[in-house]
Amino acid sequence: MYKIIKKRVLNPTVTMMDIYAPLIANKGRAGQFIILRVDDDGERIPLTIAGCDKSTGTVKIIFQVVGATTMALNAKAEGESICDFVGPLGCPTKTDGIKRVCIVGGGVGCAIALPVAQEFASLGAEVHSVVGFRNKDLVILEEEFNACSDKLIIVTDDGSYGRQGVVTAPLKELLESGEQYDEVIAIGPVIMMKFVVETVKPFGVPVTVSMNPIMIDGTGMCGGCRLTVGGKTKFACVDGPDFNGYEVDFDEAMERSTMYADFERREREEGCNLFKKEMK
Numbered sequence: 273m274y275k276i277i278k279k280r281v282l283n284p285t286v287t288m289m290d291i292y293a294p295l296i297a298n299k300g301r302a303g304q305f306i307i308l309r310v311d312d313d314g315e316r317i318p319l320t321i322a323g324c325d326k327s328t329g330t331v332k333i334i335f336q337v338v339g340a341t342t343m344a345l346n347a348k349a350e351g352e353s354i355c356d357f358v359g360p361l362g363c364p365t366k367t368d369g370i371k372r373v374c375i376v377g378g379g380v381g382c383a384i385a386l387p388v389a390q391e392f393a394s395l396g397a398e399v400h401s402v403v404g405f406r407n408k409d410l411v412i413l414e415e416e417f418n419a420c421s422d423k424l425i426i427v428t429d430d431g432s433y434g435r436q437g438v439v440t441a442p443l444k445e446l447l448e449s450g451e452q453y454d455e456v457i458a459i460g461p462v463i464m465m466k467f468v469v470e471t472v473k474p475f476g477v478p479v480t481v482s483m484n485p486i487m488i489d490g491t492g493m494c495g496g497c498r499l500t501v502g503g504k505t506k507f508a509c510v511d512g513p514d515f516n517g518y519e520v521d522f523d524e525a526m527e528r529s530t531m532y533a534d535f536e537r538r539e540r541e542e543g544c545n546l547f548k549k550e551m552k
């Protein structure tokens with residue numbers, strides 16, 4: 273069992289937890305993820321390692337409550353435990369030779385982008401961060417991004433905080449103003465990553481994207497997370513989750529991500545009904 277040492281609500285749908293898992297805390301690196309099960313009969317879900325503290329043996333996760341499993345996880349309180357917590361899985365984000373980087377995060381993808389920005393900052397790279405949210409209430413991790421970024425631009429779709437618009441607009445302006453990056457790293461909804469790649473392409477800057485397909489085993493066995501990258505089949509859990517953005521078939525990835533939509537909706541509704549019964 274893995275104890276929840278700390279729980280903090282970041283916004284109405286996003287929660288941060290520190291889980292006691294010293295072996296993972298010792299080895300986890302930015303860009304890697306864990307797979308957890310909340311209880312014995314629960315499903316396995318992947319979440320990114322949002323930070324590791326070797327001194328306390330804890331691993332930070334930040335998750336958006338979107339369906340049955342994240343609802344069950346969010347229902348756990350500090351001091352309670354979850355059943356399985358396996359990792360670190362996947363390849364760490366490549367940092368070699370990158371001295372100037374622009375990190376682009378969207379929504380809860382910012383939870384995945386933050387440890388990457390922190391890793392580059394700790395290596396002495398110049399870090400520019402462009403982060404986007406739907407509205408002011410959903411803005412998370414501003415203080416943390418400020419602390420590790422040489423430049424931080426926040427945008428909201430409705431203009432209720434920061435600049436109004438989507439992340440690609442300030443990104444384009446930065447590139448047009450002559451900012452030179454060794455790499456742009458985009459983490460967020462697949463559609464956002466697709467448009468970041470299109471925005472950066474004319475400037476010839478390398479783009480890395482962090483893909484988040486359906487995962488089951490997380491060890492390259494089931495094929496659930498397969499993607500087409502550079503015309504070849506890749507498994508996000510073992511070959512990624514980071515890939516060269518110019519090579520990813522985003523349209524196929526978006527189509528595959530909706531494969532289980534009906535099943536997930538049913539699970540979510542059943543979860544809600546159970547919750548309602550318990551409350552009676």
Ligand SMILES: Cc1cc2nc3c(=O)[nH]c(=O)nc-3n(C[C@H](O)[C@H](O)[C@H](O)COP(=O)(O)OP(=O)(O)OC[C@H]3O[C@@H](n4cnc5c(N)ncnc54)[C@H](O)[C@@H]3O)c2cc1C
Nearest residue numbers: 317318319320334335336339340341342484485486487536
């Ligand atoms: C490598 C990786 C890292 C991730 N990191 C984070 C993170 O740090 N924070 C965060 O909030 N979310 C993260 N996700 C997404 C997270 O796994 C899903 O939100 C979660 O599985 C939803 O499960 P659910 O039962 O609550 O919702 P459901 O209703 O079952 O699903 C809602 C949506 O979540 C996605 N999803 C569902 N099951 C899986 C699965 N087994 N594998 C992948 N995606 C799934 C699908 O897009 C689905 O439409 C990550 C996904 C991957 C692949």
Ligand code: FES
Nearest residue numbers: 488490492495509
């Ligand atoms: S999750 Fe099964 S192959 Fe990647």
